[in-house]
Amino acid sequence: MLYWIIGYDITDSRRLQRVHRVVLRYAIPLELSVFLLAGHEIDKQRCMEEISSLIDPDTDDLRCYPLPARGLQERIGKATLPAGIHWSGLPSGQNSI
Template sequence: MRHYRKNWIICYDICDARRLRRVYRLCCDEAVTLQNSIFWAEFTNKELAAFIKAIEAEIDTSEDDVRQSQSFSCPW
């Protein structure tokens, strides 16, 4: 089975400045910044799962929100 890369939009709302910096660094390493807290990336499903798992390790799910949505076209 082939593992196709898909376009993803990742956005976040982080309450704590320290967690925000950590999540921002993770996103900058893997994705392209579109706006302050909005990123675009190409991931396979496996890569996306690993990326989200890394972010979830840094956030407090009761205060912070991270969302991802598949994009069907490149933003540029």
């Protein structure tokens, strides 16, 4: 399993809604336009290809960053998931590693 952070800035509200719906099929939202994709290289490629077909490359911004396999994973602040729901790919507590 590999992990990527996907983020975007879409200038048109209609394209933004379309991109958001596509990314939700592949990744977990961390913020409004920042997502964690956990999967294989082919999953990331499919997601990026599908999003790329929807954006305007002159005005929109799409980024995808790989996370290191053994890197520090830490969360500070409000939990990403509701209390009582834990996903092993996300840090479980404040300042946890």
